Amino acid sequence: MSTSGPFSSTTAFCVKCGSILPLLQDFGSVKCYACAAIYDADSFSNIKFSYTIPFNTVSTLNNDNILNLDNPDGPVVERKCPKCGSDRMSYATLQLRSADEGQTVFYTCVSCKFKETENS
Template sequence: MQGTGPFTSTSAFCAKCGSILPLLQEFGHVKCYACKAIYDPESFSNIKFNYTIHFNTVSTLNNDNILNMDNPEGPVVERKCPKCGNDRMSYATLQLRSADEGQTVFYTCVNCKYKETENS
């Protein structure tokens, strides 16, 4: 990485000012938004991003886990499932959008395991 500074950093953060760096595009350089330090694409060759979101995967549903109401996937609230009509769903939240926007709520029916999302 180019640039020197007081920070010992992984390649996801600027070594000069410590700010998080933008994602590497297909070509070109990465420029720090805060201090304008420039990094070559080769600096990021060892970084791999791998995200997997399983959402209503049919292969994960079977008779053993469909009716398992003893192990909900999170806190349970009163919310009607649009698939089976059950009035209880568990939920989990994640901040997927920018920090000045609301969080995303993932609901899972405790009866049929149907999943849906809501942007709050």
């Protein structure tokens, strides 16, 4: 980087103030929004970025794991099943609605595999 300062940086951070720098434009230089330090495009020629996006594995349901009563689908809570009357149900939660609304809880009966949902 062409400007010296209290910070040392090999990525897209300003060495004067430590702020993240904007993306390099077609103008040939980058100007820090916070302290107005200017860096020429050659300062960024050796920087390489690599991104890794991890994904969860998808489990598939089949008759073997649907009917397996010894292996619940998730954590088990004391909740009465409206279908068979069992007092053990497993649950999973997802945020299906807006971020400012509660999550949706999916319950599965450990005995009969009856499923119900609750918006919390």
